[in-house]
Structures are given as structure tokens and as C-alpha cells.
């Protein structure tokens with residue numbers, strides 16, 4: 001299995017190389033040369049299997065011979081053993097045809113743990129074997145950063161620097177990043193929004209001298225391994241509702257398009273998915289694009305679902321690559337136009353392909369809050385604001401087949417928004433009940449590439 005860049009002009013890599021490389025040298029994102037499929041019989045045989053077994057069966061064809069069966073199975077087992085629910089990703093029924101997939105039972109209470117925990121394991125195996133060390137630089141709107149710090153803290157051969165938008169993450173998210181005491185993990189508060197953080201990470205990858213000097217690696221969904229690990233829960237949840245005999249739809253609270261793109265990969269692998277619904281908050285570039293056919297940046301507006309306050313949606317490039325018939329040169333041109341003009345028209349052919357796969361909707365701040373209130377009253381389920389965006393949009397688009405909405409974070413990560421909607425302040429799990437008392441360690445950085453690079457050079461251990 002080889003991996004190719006969405007911009008068509010970078011070396012083809014193995015799974016392990018793509019995982020350790022992050023962004024391709026031409027600025028593109030790595031995707032598999034072809035998507036392996038599972039036959040209906042193979043999918044049906046996974047019904048009732050433990051999450052870990054489904055994870056192995058789904059991931060192994062993409063990993064190829066980079067890791068042995070024992071290594072991959074061991075990494076999967078260690079990744080999920082600390083999750084707070086035996087099912088790992090349990091389903092809860094919200095209505096006659098509507099289900100919630102709880103993805104917040106991992107160590108940092110967000111869906112990011114599903115991929116980050118296994119990437120942490122695979123990095124350790126690969127780096128040890130190669131005798132290498134890396135500097136992971138990540139951009140976060142709150143959840144990726146805490147999950148990365150949790151997965152890599154204390155490791156000898158990895159330094160982790162996480163850029164987050166100063167003042168724009170919840171207090172729990174910030175403290176999850178700023179309170180770990182290990183010397184290899186650092187929270188950098190950038191003066192800007194998430195898009196500025198993500199642009200800085202991509203610019204660092206384009207600075208080849210810096211990239212080589214620090215051994216730059218990525219754990220954002222730039223990294224294909226992140227997307228791959230997220231494909232698994234589409235299978236596990238659909239199987240619970242009767243797949244492959246019965247098709248299901250998914251609604252995904254969306255920002256950087258990584259999670260919903262994982263659903264698209266599950267569909268390409270053969271899982272019968274009727275619709276993939278993109279649910280956005282008022283930072284709605286993806287919804288507007290699917291409606292109008294023009295991808296156009298607007299300023300990022302802070303919301304009560306801050307992890308989705310994103311306008312430049314990194315993985316949409318992967319979706320465009322397929323919608324443009326895997327024409328890397330065309331994608332490179334669109335991305336250049338995005339940089340120079342802030343937007344581009346999606347061709348008629350490509351938008352039709354995208355609309356075949358994805359539907360979309362948007363939730364306002366009021367609708368999000370009202371959904372948290374209503375769901376608590378109707379079902380007892382306390383939603384985080386991101387999950388509430390998903391539930392609101394899903395309820396408008398319910399069809400004949402079961403709808404599964406992804407609950408992407410635990411309500412306790414966003415207690416202010418949940419309290420405002422329900423009068424209830426959701427408590428943190430007991431293992432992190434002293435989070436508010438732990439001392440914080442934060443480095444402020446300006447939105448200036450050379451200054452950020454200087455700070456990273458200074459902080460990394462050599």
C-alpha cells in the first residue's frame with residue numbers, strides 16, 4: 001500500500017513513512033493510492049466483535065507490512081485499554097430512528113483520543129526501530145492538543161508543541177494542555193484564531209530547513225493515520241444497527257473535515273452509508289460550499305462550540321482530490337487560489353460528486369443551546385455544544401434509514417455552555433477532579449512564523 005499527495009508532486013510513501021512525515025513536501029495531504037474494500041461477508045462477520053477486533057480488520061489493509069500483526073494488535077489493545085467504557089464507542093438511542101455515538105470515553109474526553117492513543121503507540125514502535133526522534137507541532141482549537149499531549153507525554157524521543165488560539169478554548173481544554181508536568185510537552189498560546197495556528201503549522205512544514213532541523217512531525221488530521229483510526233467507529237456503530245444488511249446515515253459535527261472524511265473512507269471500503277451529513281456552527285464554510293459551489297473564507301467567529309471555529313478546513317482538500325478525479329495539479333491550483341484570493345469556485349462536476357456523498361446543515365448559537373436543553377429534557381442525555389450542533393442538524397434531515405450522530409466531546413469540557421442551557425454544571429470524571437487546582441505552564445507566542453520557530457527550537461530537547 002502506497003500513499004500519494006493530494007497535490008500530485010511528492011514522493012510516494014509507505015504507511016509508516018506517511019505517518020511520520022505528516023504534510024507532503026508539495027504541501028498536500030497523503031491519501032492511499034487506492035482504498036481497500038471489505039466484502040459484505042467480511043463486514044457481516046464483524047458483527048458482535050470487540051471494538052479492538054474491528055479496529056484491526058479495518059486498519060490492517062491500510063497499514064500493509066509496515067507493522068506486524070502482533071505489533072498492530074498490541075498497539076490497538078494498549079490504545080483503548082484505558083477507555084472508560086467497555087464498548088469504547090457506545091450507542092445511545094435519542095429517538096425512533098436517531099442514535100448518538102458517544103466518542104468521549106477516552107482519557108481527554110473527546111473523539112480525538114480514538115486516533116491519538118493509537119498513533120502514540122505506533123510512533124513509539126516506529127521511532128524506536130529507526131532510532132529517530134521527532135518534534136511534533138500541532139494546531140488545536142482545543143481537543144487535538146490535549147489528546148496529543150496525553151498520548152505523547154513523558155516519551156524520550158518525542159517533543160510536543162501545541163499551538164492554540166489564545167482565549168478561544170474552554171478552560172478545561174486549556175488546563176488539559178497546560179497542566180501536564182512532563183518536560184517534553186508544551187502549550188503555546190498564539191495571538192490569533194485556529195486558522196492562524198493551522199497555517200503556522202503548514203508553513204513550518206514548507207520551511208524545509210526548519211522541518212529537517214527539528215525532525216518535524218504532525219498529529220493533526222494532516223496525518224493519514226489520524227483519519228484511518230477514526231474509520232473504525234463508523235464500522236462498529238453501523239454494525240450494531242444491522243449493517244451491512246441495513247444502510248445507515250451519519251451526522252458529523254464538522255470543522256477540519258477529518259472526522260467526516262473518515263466516514264467517507266468507511267463508505268468507500270464497502271460500508272453501506274446512505275448519507276454523510278456535515279453539521280457546522282455559524283463558521284459554516286463547508287455548508288455554504290455545498291449549497292453554493294463556492295469555497296470562500298470569511299472571518300472566524302467565536303461560538304459556544306469553539307472546537308469547530310474553523311474556516312480553512314484542512315481535510316476538504318482530500319475530498320476535493322477525489323471529487324476532481326484525483327487530479328493533483330487541479331487541487332494545487334485551487335489551494336493556491338485559496339491562499340491568494342481567499343476562495344475558489346468548485347467545478348460543476350466536482351460539486352455534483354460532493355453532493356452525492358455529503359448533505360449539510362448549520363446550527364445557530366441559539367439552536368445549539370436549545371438543542372442541549374431539549375435533549376436533556378426529552379432523553380436525559382447531556383450533550384456538549386459540538387454534539388448539539390450535530391443533533392440539531394440531524395433531526396432536520398432524518399430519513400428512512402437510522403441516523404447516527406457523532407457525540408464528539410464530553411459535556412464537562414464545556415461546562416459554561418451546558419450550564420447555561422440546562423442549569424446543570426456537568427462534573428469532570430473523578431480522575432481529573434483536581435484539574436482546576438493544578439499549576440499551569442503556558443508560553444505566549446505572536447502570530448509570527450520566525451518567532452514561533454525560535455521558541456520551538458529553544459524548547460525542544462536535543
Ligand SMILES: Cc1ncc(COP(=O)(O)O)c(C=O)c1O
Nearest residue numbers: 143254255256257258259307408
Ligand atoms: C469536539 C469536536 N467536535 C467536532 C470537531 C470537528 O471535527 P473535524 O475537525 O474532524 O471536522 C472537533 C475538532 O476537530 C472537535 O474537537
Ligand SMILES: N[C@@H](CCOP(=O)(O)O)C(=O)O
Nearest residue numbers: 140141142143144220221307
Ligand atoms: N477541532 C480540532 C481542530 C484540529 O483538527 P484536527 O482533526 O486536524 O487535529 C481541535 O480540537 O484541535
